[in-house]
Amino acid sequence: MNIVDLLPAILAVIVGLVVLVWSADKFVDGAVGVAKFCGMSTLLIGMVIVGFGTSAPEMVVSALSAVQGNPQLALGNAYGSNIANIALILGVTALISPILVQRSVLKKDLPLLIGVTVLSILLLLDGDVSRLDGVVFLAVFFGVMGFNIWKEKKSANKATEPAEAGELAEVSESAEKPMSLGKSIFWLVLGMGLLVASSRALVWGAVDIAHSLGVSDLLIGLTIVAIGTSLPELASSIAAARKGEDDLAVGNIIGSNLFNTLMVVGIAASISPMNQIDGEVLYRDMPLMGILTLSLLVLGFRRKGDGRINRVAGIVLLLVYVAYLTILGLKTTGVL
Template identity: 60%
Template sequence: MILSIVAIVVGLILLVWSADRFVDGAVGVAQFFGMSTFLIGMLIVGFGTSAPEMVVSVLSALNNTPQLALGNAYGSNIANIALILGVTALIIPVVVKKEAMTRDIPILIAVTALTILLLKDGNVSLIDGAILLIVFAGITAFNIFTELHAKHKRKKDEPIEAPAEKVSIVKSLALLLVGLVLLIVSSRMLVWGAINVAQALGVSDLLIGLTIVAVGTSLPELASSIAAARKGENDLAVGNVIGSNLFNTLVVVGIAAVITPIKAMDADVLSRDLPIMSALTLLLALICFPFFKSKRAKAARKTNEQFGFGRIGGALFLSLYVAYLVLLGIQTV
């Protein structure tokens, strides 16, 4: 019991510290290469914090249980939007730039629609998996090309200014790597300690699975998003969620299907998880429009055409996530 409590305390401290270092490293990389923090949030933060899901996907496919990859990916996507953005918005209003509203969120919606189309027959074949991976490669290339084009345009249009203080790429990459590794390790320590304490207190395995384990798998994304928002890097927080969801939907499921095609899919995935994930994705787009935004987002949009939502939107997302957990509990009993 004492060891478990120590694991919780140390894990929580490490989680907070590593999230700050991870965000600092990501911002440093963005500044060094002249990229937007949103793109870095998608490519590095979003994909990096999805590493645990990726490992689970590969191992489940190799163990001939690829169904786990679907539940892991879609459950993580639901938590990313409802839990992570919900909690983040309760701390600080989430601000989404115009580019994300007109390009990246529509891409996420289109990918979700493609997933529904591929899964409607109840199978994820090798060809389906290959399609998902190809689409992911295309989206990644498109985002990088678009960002490079925007960077070139900014250099051409903006007046020449005094050079900013040079960012150390070595230090930034080191912070990024160390932060990511410690994020994953500390989240596992925290979950392990919390499970042991809960079991010692007589909490049921079902409740532990629906709360500690469910939230624990999203701790890296949650910690990095909160740290990014707290530092004013809202682009990083939103990019983290969008990038992670794209990675989960396309790569986590795609690789699992390529290794071991998924046949006779669990009916709950089609009737519950996929519809809920799709509805939350659409809600994210709707809630970011001007008539849903917070006062802070309204003020920001006057100059930068930004969108977003505040505590009311955050409370809505968080309540929907709690409702999802309750639904899981009811259906599992």
């Protein structure tokens, strides 16, 4: 294949990368604007809106794979994305800009994610994910999200009750004028759509170029596609961290992993139960996902005050992801 035939793929990679970076910036601006207007924390916005938006492709893949009679694809997609979210995305983000982790996240939100991860491991220990298991996953998801939204609104109401009118006026005058709600929603929706579309264009172009160079489908799936499906989370997390919106970056990962563990697997199992799950998922992928989730609590823990995932921790997370991909590659090529 000559260079002319590769021009569309090369153009898709270049344009996809440019649009990905630009849309991530606008997406974060819109999310922060909506959070401020609604009186909600950027952490919750990251968990609910950003987490949902960046996990939307995984949910679509989950539903389609289940309908087509291959629900275990959703399981690999969900757990693979969770591993990439922590080891790759938080690793890269922390390497670029150390991430501040609020103490409330270490005490409440991360333990919640750990609990959900433990629940998924326990339900999968029998080697099956029944339709009932799927319903349990979905019920837990809606319960967790509903509780978080209720708790956030309750906290916001308590915070505004004691304030005097003069105090509120003084704060509003001194504060920087926020983006309007309409403009925030516009950038949020547009940024989310372009994030997904540009990441897909980038993956398509990269796969086409790799094929022309003789790279195998297996290696492409383990590298380009695996990383490509996590590009929305990666771009939005880096953009949030660089803008000082660490809560949004952390909330994005927590929310995305909650969506993947509960919604993605729950949707697939509810449509088509998963029987005889591959043993490697149980003994390799799930334990790594659990260890990485627990590591967030360990890496971010401080005796006093907020925690921080620094550059050293980012390097460690990236090395773990590289080692994971290496093991996958050696396993599939028969070396291990």
